[in-house]
Amino acid sequence: EVQLVESGGGLVKPGGSLRLSCAASGFTFSSYSMNWVRQAPGKGLEWVSSISSSSSYIYYADSVKGRFTISRDNAKNSLYLQMNSLRAEDTAVYYCARDDYGDYSAFYWGQGTLVTVSS
Amino acid sequence: QSALTQPASVSGSPGQSITISCTGTSSDVGGYNYVSWYQQHPGKAPKLMIYEVSNRPSGVPDRFSGSKSGNTASLTISGLQAEDEADYYCSSYTSSSTLEFGGGTKLTVL
Numbered sequence: 001e002v003q004l005v006e007s008g009g010g011l012v013k014p015g016g017s018l019r020l021s022c023a024a025s026g027f028t029f030s031s032y033s034m035n036w037v038r039q040a041p042g043k044g045l046e047w048v049s050s051i052s053s054s055s056s057y058i059y060y061a062d063s064v065k066g067r068f069t070i071s072r073d074n075a076k077n078s079l080y081l082q083m084n085s086l087r088a089e090d091t092a093v094y095y096c097a098r099d100d101y102g103d104y105s106a107f108y109w110g111q112g113t114l115v116t117v118s119s
Numbered sequence: 120q121s122a123l124t125q126p127a128s129v130s131g132s133p134g135q136s137i138t139i140s141c142t143g144t145s146s147d148v149g150g151y152n153y154v155s156w157y158q159q160h161p162g163k164a165p166k167l168m169i170y171e172v173s174n175r176p177s178g179v180p181d182r183f184s185g186s187k188s189g190n191t192a193s194l195t196i197s198g199l200q201a202e203d204e205a206d207y208y209c210s211s212y213t214s215s216s217t218l219e220f221g222g223g224t225k226l227t228v229l
Contacts, residue, residue, distance in 0.1 A: 035218070037165075045157070045165060045208050047218035059216050101170050103153035104218040105210070109164040 002026040009113030022079040022096030030074035033099035038092035086117045123221035130227040136197040139224045141209030149190035153212035156194045204228040
């Protein structure tokens with residue numbers, strides 16, 4: 001069974017940092033590109049970042065470019081999102097999602113982890 | 120302001136059909152056959168309903184169908200059921216190798 005489990009969310013002050021993790025199981029992690037998608041409370045979905053299977057290709061939304069870094073460890077079946085210089089508008093549930101069809105569309109999602117940026 | 124434009128809400132009675140539109144540009148929806156549709160119930164992760172404009176993942180009822188004309192993609196739900204009441208989001212791959220989502224459409228089953 002494919003499972004994606006996010007962790008690392010929490011309360012952080014503006015300007016602070018947080019590192020999210022996504023533990024993958026039930027599939028060959030190293031064969032898939034992965035995405036981070038977020039959803040602010042009561043708002044819509046926002047794509048954050050994507051990383052290819054071998055980390056050769058990495059893309060970011062303009063809203064996080066220069067502040068967030070996506071990475072992965074295929075040996076540990078894990079995806080990461082390092083978030084620096086956090087702002088109130090980064091408050092959201094962060095989901096990791098598997099790119100199932102090579103076009104960023106995702107059938108498998110984690111349950112999400114809440115990041116709250118507030119003083 | 121979302122890059123892809125969706126109606127904020129649509130409604131329909133059980134058994135009826137509804138269509139949700141998703142309008143972008145030639146740099147996203149119009150330029151690629153990489154439009155997806157997601158269903159999201161409150162407090163749940165999104166569920167993929169359509170990928171590559173009109174393909175249904177395994178397990179998605181054939182009441183759900185997708186299409187595209189020019190810069191506008193559409194999701195049609197036929198034989199509306201109570202459990203279809205949810206938020207629906209379109210997404211599209213873009214010329215910048217990024218992904219854009221629509222603002223979301225709340226479907227109410229009357």
